[in-house]
Amino acid sequence: MRQGYICWSLAVCGALCSLVPVTGSEPVADVPFELVQQHLIVVKGSIAGLHGLNLLIDTGTIPSVLDQRIAKKLQLRAVPSEMVAFGQTVRVSSASVSGLQIGLFQPGEVPVGIGDLTYLEGSRIDAIVGLDVLARASFRIDYNARTLSFSASDSESFRTPLRVVWPFMTVTLYAAGRPMHLLVDTGSRDLVLLKSRMPASLLPLPWKGDKVIRHASGLAHLLRYEFRQASLGDQQWDKLDGFVLEASTAGYPPEIDGVLGVRALGGARVQFNFERGELSWSK
Numbered sequence: 001m002r003q004g005y006i007c008w009s010l011a012v013c014g015a016l017c018s019l020v021p022v023t024g025s026e027p028v029a030d031v032p033f034e035l036v037q038q039h040l041i042v043v044k045g046s047i048a049g050l051h052g053l054n055l056l057i058d059t060g061t062i063p064s065v066l067d068q069r070i071a072k073k074l075q076l077r078a079v080p081s082e083m084v085a086f087g088q089t090v091r092v093s094s095a096s097v098s099g100l101q102i103g104l105f106q107p108g109e110v111p112v113g114i115g116d117l118t119y120l121e122g123s124r125i126d127a128i129v130g131l132d133v134l135a136r137a138s139f140r141i142d143y144n145a146r147t148l149s150f151s152a153s154d155s156e157s158f159r160t161p162l163r164v165v166w167p168f169m170t171v172t173l174y175a176a177g178r179p180m181h182l183l184v185d186t187g188s189r190d191l192v193l194l195k196s197r198m199p200a201s202l203l204p205l206p207w208k209g210d211k212v213i214r215h216a217s218g219l220a221h222l223l224r225y226e227f228r229q230a231s232l233g234d235q236q237w238d239k240l241d242g243f244v245l246e247a248s249t250a251g252y253p254p255e256i257d258g259v260l261g262v263r264a265l266g267g268a269r270v271q272f273n274f275e276r277g278e279l280s281w282s283k
Contacts, residue, residue: 030147031103033057036122039189039263041141043148045129048074048099053126055102057141057148059272060185060259061130062167064110066097067117070126078114100133105150107136128187131169140271141186141262152273158265159280160233162272165255169272171279173260175227175240176202180257184279186270188261191242192222197257198244202227205244220247233279235265 033043041057047066050073071078071093078093093114100110110133117125138152160171168183173191178199182191195203209224222243230240242264262270267281 029104030142030145030149031105033146033148034123035143035146037189039187039261040120040122041148041186042123042125043102045102046099047101047127048097050074054124056120056125056128056187057134058128058185058187059131059134059169060183060187061128063094063132064112064130065117065128066095066112066114067126068114071095071114076114081113100129102129102148103150105137107133131167134272135169135274138271138273138275140269142269143263144268152275153271155273155276155278156267156269156271156280156282158233158235158267158282159278162274162277162279165253168253168256169279170256171232171260174231176229178202181255182258182260183256184272185259185261188259189263190222190261191227191240191258191264192261193242193244193258194252194256195223195244195246211243220245232260232265235281240264 031043033041036042043055043057045053045055047053047070050070053070066076074097076095076097078095081092081094094111095114096109096111098109100107112127117128137150140149140151140153141147142149162184163170163172163181165181165183170181171184173180173182178201180193180198182193205225205227207223208226211222211224213220213222222245225242225244227240227242228238230237245258262281265281266283268283270279270281272279
């Protein structure tokens with residue numbers, strides 16, 4: 001959800017079979033990436049014979065999204081669709097593409113939304129590789145080495161269960177003893193809670209400032225807060241910085257209370273292991 005962007009296409013979600021990963025001969029080669037704005041993972045890859053494309057790795061997006069420039073080059077046959085960004089519906093088109101490749105990872109045919117990705121600042125993005133693709137193989141992100149590895153390995157220092165709340169992956173964060181179910185997002189740098197879904201016992205929170213972020217349907221206003229006595233799996237914090245979003249939640253699944261940008265964990269490495277149903281990270 002780079003800079004707070006969440007989307008999924010109503011037309012193609014039903015076509016996705018499941019988030020069960022493909023097991024067996026998984027690629028293990030490390031893929032170098034550029035870290036944009038200190039949290040956006042951009043790798044080189046190819047789609048349908050177009051090479052050297054900039055692909056954004058984003059577990060907070062489903063389905064994957066192709067920039068309209070690339071869709072035009074590929075002469076795709078698109079159908080009308082919709083996506084939701086911060087509770088606002090945006091009309092887009094959708095299609096299917098083949099020939100997606102990142103390093104040795106080749107997931108096969110991929111449903112995509114088609115949209116204008118120029119709102120993503122800091123680098124030209126040709127496509128967003130979303131959870132519908134990433135969930136097909138376990139993967140590890142090494143922020144220090146700037147490498148992405150599509151393979152399962154031993155757990156990192158801290159770990160917590162990964163749970164599917166269709167169509168997203170979630171973890172449970174506890175704040176002051178109250179559970180909050182969060183969408184796990186490699187495309188975001190922040191912990192963001194939806195104010196309307198926060199337990200009354202956590203309100204009011206001490207306000208510590210605000211910021212405005214840009215996403216697919218415009219701008220969103222976030223209020224900065226400090227959460228006390230927070231925990232996620234094995235890790236605990238006396239104080240954890242985060243944000244609260246005061247906006248409509250009509251476009252969010254009812255089981256989701258917010259978004260966890262993995263960079264908010266402060267980890268040098270983060271691993272998504274779908275065989276074990278586990279998110280793990282190391283400092």
